[in-house]
Amino acid sequence: MTHTKTTILSLPEEEFVNPGTRACAGCALGTAYRVALKAMGRNTILVVPPSCLTVLQGLYPIAATKLPSLNVTFASTAAAATGLTSALKALGKTDINVVAWAGDGGTSDIGLQALSGAAERGDNFLFICYDNEGYMNTGVQRSGTTPQGAITSNTPLKGKLQQKKDVPSIMAAHGISYVATCSAAYPLDLYDKVRKAMTLPGVKYINIHIPCPPGWGFDTRYAVKVGKLAVETGLYELYEVENSVSRLSGASRKLIDKRALVPVSEYFRAQSRFKLMREAQIGEIQKQIDARWVRYFESPEDNGES
């Protein structure tokens, strides 16, 4: 699918987030949420489980969002989105978009069963996982998507021992119409991917990398910088999976032309959560990244690995 890329000048001016949210200072979710809502447009109903977004959206009776939003239990996000699409179908209101916004815990851990069920049934909604790589809202505990080596509140001395769960691949394995990864550091790429997802049938899945200043341990002004480093080092890849074909996209696609990755140590050293990582560990990860990217450099059109 080809379409003109959105620029800062062509981004719609209409805002769906009220000024003054309850997000933490420097939170990248605010950016991603604001831009993605522009892509979804007014004719949208949101589904939100308990997460940082619950906090961002505000305390009753004041709401930061101008879109209708249904707060649901932690495990039930995707099933609730199914319920909305079913009701809208029954009521003949099929022009309304349904979009679920869950954190990484609400997606990769407690919400995975309901999400898999909805994907298998082919219910028509967009599921966004905003991935800040931990249970940040409850005080930075490890989740399925916390990367190896990261210190969290319940991996305090050794860091997380296990690898990050690859949820986009799990979702792609369901054969759904669209899977994409984005980063809050590249909001225009996010905007275009959400726009594209809204045109496709069934469950669509978008994973957004969300740098978290208090959870990851960096200064509040560096969310974009840290987010970009994750992509420029080749560690977090931006890609789309359509019709079971995976393609690097956005800033990650551009890295193929540049043929140069920023050393991954720069990403790790920018965040205090990785302070336990030794040079040898970082070197090992660098080797894995290099091996992956050599393949991409050699055959830019065949980067099916996701």
Add this chain to the structure above:
Amino acid sequence: MHIIESGNVAAALGVKLSRAQVIAAYPITPQTPLTEKLSEFIESGEMEAQYVPVESEHSAMAVCIASSSAGARAFTATSANGLLYMHEQIQWAAGARLPIVMCVVNRGVGAPWTIWNDHQDSISQRDTGWIQYYVNDHQQIIDGVIKAFMLAEEVMIPVMLCYDGYLLSHTYMPFEVPEASAVDAFLPPYKPAYALDPENPANLNTVTMPDVRLDAKGRLAHGYMEIRYLLQEDLIRTIDVMARIDESFRKHFGRGGSPYYETYQCEDAEFIAVSLGSLSYHLRDVVDMLRADGFKVGVMSVHLYRPFPAEAIADALAGSTGIVVFEKALSYGYQGALCSDIKSALYHKGVDGSRMPFVHNYILGLGGREIRTTDLCEAFRKSCTEGAAPTDELRWLGLKI
């Protein structure tokens, strides 16, 4: 039209006649034939609704919660561990004030696994803020489903319609199927005061503070406690609404007249057996047998269990000498929940010093243990003969230990 069918089909026909718009279904014995029947109605085009074959009961209730929030009439059914798996969602549906109707086809809960009938599943959900209505036969199942939608939508509180697994779900009985046009005249389409709508956005069920709080326009909004207080107030109001709906149903269909409980031979009864569900019809035989032996006995079956129509029940029972509560569930560590509720209801009748009936409590039929008529008869006879007991000891019937 008069037909002979199973209790589960009676429920499915009631759901179809009620024009439910979204059905969430996950298989669990003995409920499964109900939602299978609904899938058949929908696939054949006999019924217009969205059928969602969810991957769990937790998700079944999520589908009902969300579709009801968007303004659709939602239904699901479950039993036993399926109901328990929904527990969080059940509380959520009540707190969100959604008029969902759910059939609970009563079955015992694990561990150990049992697939047979008792009432522990729905009794364990007694305090969730749902309306609980227990019915005794197939006619009451189909009528009960239709009335349940009416009641739920009038008070905006979800309803569990409970009936016995196997004893009712899988047995065949004759019953009258109301005409669709008559049901349409009785039950109007669901029109919620608010449904999720991009033209009129709202952030539903969000974090609510311990205290009341001003909104963006300076108007005072409820805190958590006010929202929960109103649920309780509306549940209490539901007792009167139920009577009104039962009366309206009687006018439309010629059936009804006992919205809270049903009695048999209680007019002059000195001793009254009380129970939930089909067991009360079993106890009618026992009453006939004891009456033949000269005992003035009767039986009361409680239909509306939550909200508990305490005053009506206490009025009906207070004049008797003894009450014997037969229960297929208990509040572990104390006694049968219904027994506690009846004693609590009677309490204010005795504060002026007037004579109070004694109350005995039998636990029976757990996990499908056979309930023998002779055992029921002997237990009831013993209570009538023995009179008030010195202690509040729980009695077990049919226990082989």
